[in-house]
Amino acid sequence: xxxxxxxxxxxxxxxxxxxxxxxxxxxxxxxxxxxxxxxxxxxxxxxxxxxxxxxxxxxxxxxxxxxxxxxxxxxxxxxxxxxxxxxxxxxxxxxxxxxxxxxxxxxxxxxxxxxxxxxxxxxxxxxxxxxxxxxxxxxxxxxxxxxxxxxxxxxxxxxxxxxxxxxxxxxxxxxxxxxxxxxxxxxxxxxxxxxxxxxxxxxxxxxxxxxxxxxxxxxxxxxxxxxxxxxxxxxxxxxxxxxxxxxxxxxxxxxxxxxxxxxxxxxxxxxxxxxxxxxxxxxxxxxxxxxxxxxxxxxxxxxxxx
Amino acid sequence: xxxxxxxxxxxxxxxxxxxxxxxxxxxxxxxxxxxxxxxxxxxxxxxxxxxxxxxxxxxxxxxxxxxxxxxxxxxxxxxxxxxxxxxxxxxxxxxxxxxxxxxxxxxxxxxxxxxxxxxxxxxxxxxxxxxxxxxxxxxxxxxxxxxxxxxxxxxxxxxxxxxxxxxxxxxxxxxxxxxxxxxxxxxxxxxxxxxxxxxxxxxxxxxxxxxxx
Numbered sequence: 306x307x308x309x310x311x312x313x314x315x316x317x318x319x320x321x322x323x324x325x326x327x328x329x330x331x332x333x334x335x336x337x338x339x340x341x342x343x344x345x346x347x348x349x350x351x352x353x354x355x356x357x358x359x360x361x362x363x364x365x366x367x368x369x370x371x372x373x374x375x376x377x378x379x380x381x382x383x384x385x386x387x388x389x390x391x392x393x394x395x396x397x398x399x400x401x402x403x404x405x406x407x408x409x410x411x412x413x414x415x416x417x418x419x420x421x422x423x424x425x426x427x428x429x430x431x432x433x434x435x436x437x438x439x440x441x442x443x444x445x446x447x448x449x450x451x452x453x454x455x456x457x458x459x460x461x462x463x464x465x466x467x468x469x470x471x472x473x474x475x476x477x478x479x480x481x482x483x484x485x486x487x488x489x490x491x492x493x494x495x496x497x498x499x500x501x502x503x504x505x506x507x508x509x510x511x512x513x514x515x516x517x518x519x520x521x522x523x524x525x526x527x528x529x530x531x532x533x534x535x536x537x538x539x540x541x542x543x544x545x546x547x548x549x550x551x552x553x554x555x556x557x558x559x560x561x562x563x564x565x566x567x568x569x570x571x572x573x574x575x576x577x578x579x580x581x582x583x584x585x586x587x588x589x590x591x592x593x594x595x596x597x598x599x600x601x602x603x604x605x606x607x608x609x610x611x
Numbered sequence: 612x613x614x615x616x617x618x619x620x621x622x623x624x625x626x627x628x629x630x631x632x633x634x635x636x637x638x639x640x641x642x643x644x645x646x647x648x649x650x651x652x653x654x655x656x657x658x659x660x661x662x663x664x665x666x667x668x669x670x671x672x673x674x675x676x677x678x679x680x681x682x683x684x685x686x687x688x689x690x691x692x693x694x695x696x697x698x699x700x701x702x703x704x705x706x707x708x709x710x711x712x713x714x715x716x717x718x719x720x721x722x723x724x725x726x727x728x729x730x731x732x733x734x735x736x737x738x739x740x741x742x743x744x745x746x747x748x749x750x751x752x753x754x755x756x757x758x759x760x761x762x763x764x765x766x767x768x769x770x771x772x773x774x775x776x777x778x779x780x781x782x783x784x785x786x787x788x789x790x791x792x793x794x795x796x797x798x799x800x801x802x803x804x805x806x807x808x809x810x811x812x813x814x815x816x817x818x819x820x821x822x823x824x
Binding site: 346347351357362518521523 | 667796
């Protein structure tokens, strides 16, 4: 397959679309949270205004080079995940840069931003940042294990490490989706999904009431703007990946938006219903329930393909 | 922390290694605040609209009046509708609400918080105590006129003002910002020496740099 320069433009367009979907879903999510608390809540376009304001603040200060690079790494992680996921199955241009074996790279990219942020926020020097990071890394690591098990199970089931091939094998109706052919694996994936979304019950990392805002405590103006941009792109990229591997992918933007919205709402509804776990609880929970379930699902998958 | 802690010194770490610590360089930025010119008129008015519609308040109750801020987060008043949100860290906030009387001890923390906020930033003074001292006007440890120590953008009078008047005050602040009059940060930078002299007159145990970013 040769490289076509026009693909860069289409990838940027695709990124732009997913950014806007992310911003709107962020707004709508907060609106839903407010309605659950019987408030009206923010306007659904408020995240855009906040973003403009943060980018437009006149002053900013830095604590060093890693402090600069933290948000950059974070955004790189988000964009990196998205650019290697085939957003629209079968589309020549919105397939982004997916290639055989992209699942391995994507799994790496999911962790990449967290590590960059850890270095950056660490240089910020605020004690709350340090607490947030140590909690964040511990929890993400615990959630990452079921996540990798779920992807590994899918790779075993479809005998492929290419997300595009996995989607191809799920075409032809809901009965071919991983959700139906391998529900146990999908359950593990959805549990891991909760752990990586930074929403309640797994949002101790940011915990506004306890360790004010966690890792981004020292981040402001443009730095915060970059983090907010990533906050729109990264969860969407992850959701698109889950949609591809477990829910049959999408053949056009309409289906993509619908599926992404529904999968995302899973984390939102769990979040508004369940209170926050402490970090030792959440790690224990992942090791006690998600990990054994993942191993069972993995064994079941191996039996399934025999 | 005393002013001695800010001196340059040599410390021995837990492993026995020795290293130099210069707190004024390592922990603080000593630069004076700078004035920031607004951008050109049309672009700036768009940015001012965004700033007005996205007021992030520092969640810092400096006095009894701060209790009137809490109901704004509840379903009854719900200030989030108007683009008003609370942030837990001064770095990310734009609005500092001074909730009523300000004791000398709190003033020090208020100044530090204000200087850590990134501009354009606004100060909302709440209650009569911030205007002339209110019922504490002859108290031995509260300040009377907040305006002498920080550039105040808007006063909300009352003792205490109800949450409705806070909302009205925030709407008035938004109007000021949209008109391009919310330049408190530049005012502070321009009259920096005067503000510092006033602050130092009140705060006797001054154990921080003159400007802590």
